[in-house]
Amino acid sequence: MNQTSLGFFSSRAMAGAGFMVLAGIAFAGLNVVTQWLTMKLGFPATAMAFWQYAFAFLFSLPFLRRVGLSAMRTDYPWRHVVRVVLAAFGVGAWVSGLAHVPIWQAIALVMTSPFFIILGARLFLGERVGAARWAATAVGFAGAMIILEPWSDSFSWAALLPILSALLWGASSLITKSLTSLERPETITVWLLVLLTPINGAIALSAGFTMPDGTALGFLLLAGILTVVAQYLLTLAYTVADAAYVQPFDDLKLPLNVFAGWLVFGYAPTGYLWVGAVLILGASLFIMRNEMRRERAAPATGTV
Numbered sequence: 001m002n003q004t005s006l007g008f009f010s011s012r013a014m015a016g017a018g019f020m021v022l023a024g025i026a027f028a029g030l031n032v033v034t035q036w037l038t039m040k041l042g043f044p045a046t047a048m049a050f051w052q053y054a055f056a057f058l059f060s061l062p063f064l065r066r067v068g069l070s071a072m073r074t075d076y077p078w079r080h081v082v083r084v085v086l087a088a089f090g091v092g093a094w095v096s097g098l099a100h101v102p103i104w105q106a107i108a109l110v111m112t113s114p115f116f117i118i119l120g121a122r123l124f125l126g127e128r129v130g131a132a133r134w135a136a137t138a139v140g141f142a143g144a145m146i147i148l149e150p151w152s153d154s155f156s157w158a159a160l161l162p163i164l165s166a167l168l169w170g171a172s173s174l175i176t177k178s179l180t181s182l183e184r185p186e187t188i189t190v191w192l193l194v195l196l197t198p199i200n201g202a203i204a205l206s207a208g209f210t211m212p213d214g215t216a217l218g219f220l221l222l223a224g225i226l227t228v229v230a231q232y233l234l235t236l237a238y239t240v241a242d243a244a245y246v247q248p249f250d251d252l253k254l255p256l257n258v259f260a261g262w263l264v265f266g267y268a269p270t271g272y273l274w275v276g277a278v279l280i281l282g283a284s285l286f287i288m289r290n291e292m293r294r295e296r297a298a299p300a301t302g303t304v
Contacts (some may be wrong), residue, residue, distance in 0.1 A: 012240045019237035020249040026230035027253060028260040031103050033223045035265070037216060038099035045096040047210035048220070050200040053091070055224025056231075057197045064193060071186045072194065076179065080191040083175040087192065088199040090168030097161030103261035104269040107254055108147050108277050109162035114284055115140045116170030124174060136283040143279030146272055251281050 034052070037043040074080060097106050115137040121127040148159055179188055204210075212220050237249075254277055261267040 016237045016240045017249045019233050019240065021252060023230050023233035023237060024250065024253040024256045026226050026233060028256040030223055030226040030230060031098060031107065031257055032260050032264050033219050033226065034095055035098045035103055035261075037219050037223070038095060041216055041219075043212070043216050044204075044207065044210050045099050046092060046200075046204040046207040047212075048223075049088075049091045049095045050197070050204040051212055051220040052095075052223040052227060053200050054197045055221055056227040057193060059224055059228045060193050064190065067186045067190060069190070069194070071184070071190045074183060074187055074191070076182060079175055079179060080188075081195065083172050083179070084192055084195040085199055086168050086172040086175070088196055088203065090165045090172060091196075091200065092203055093161045093165035093168060097158065097165060100156065100158035100161070102265070102267040102269070104254075104258045104267055104273055105147060105159065106162040107257040108273060108280065109144055109159070110166045110169075111251070111254065111277075111280050111284065112140055112144045112163060113166040113170045113173070114287060116167050117173055118287070120171055120174045121177075133287060136286045140280050140283035143276040143283070145276075146279065147276035149272060251284065254281070 034048060037048055038045050094106070094110065118133055118137050144163065148163075149155055176188060258267075258269055258273075261269075
């Protein structure tokens with residue numbers, strides 16, 4: 001191995017960036033599998049969400065065995081339950097969205113999640129939201145509207161499903177944020193793994209349960225593996241490097257998913273995608289840089 005390779009792998013920052021990019025590739029592959037199953041094979045979205053996470057749960061059993069169910073001990077059980085329910089409905093909205101809209105549009109719209117988190121943090125956590133963050137949030141939503149084009153004849157209400165998933169995942173993230181100061185990471189993770197499959201199962205039963213076979217079964221197994229791999233790589237990225245550093249690399253999921261959709265389905269995004277995407281990405285990066293400056297300033301001023 002040459003010195004350049006050694007330098008790359010010895011750098012925690014570069015390793016974090018690499019893990020984040022690999023996670024984005026795994027998520028893009030997962031989205032392709034999801035869209036193929038729901039759009040091409042007509043597999044029900046609710047059943048897709050259940051089986052994907054059921055197989056992911058099976059592949060996660062070694063982790064559960066290592067930490068033990070005793071990690072679920074908590075003084076905040078209902079907060080965990082509500083968090084996972086929101087996450088489950090977010091998964092359902094996302095999978096249903098991929099059954100109706102191209103990958104490039106869905107992934108661009110789901111990137112509005114940080115703006116919902118800002119709104120929720122102000123409304124429910126009482127966090128102060130300055131003029132700059134409000135302006136960035138408005139710009140981000142303007143980008144989403146440009147991509148949605150609700151004024152055009154081609155607009156479909158199904159295009160709102162990725163935004164609904166962003167809203168639900170944002171709400172789930174807010175509860176997770178409130179739990180991080182109260183619970184161990186293992187407790188937060190185990191509650192998610194244990195509850196997500198039965199909740200998804202209840203949703204799938206209410207919509208008419210479907211058993212997979214043949215090609216669908218193979219795709220669902222692949223989806224379960226990709227889910228575990230992507231989440232593991234994401235965890236590694238945040239473990240080895242600062243979140244503020246690796247977060248911009250998460251935005252690479254947009255071109256990765258655009259490329260995957262074009263490669264597999266032949267989707268050619270319109271020019272409006274890039275206009276809206278620039279607004280969403282620019283607003284997200286502005287908010288991130290603004291938060292970094294606030295964190296650096298806090299020790300010096302004695303504020304939080």
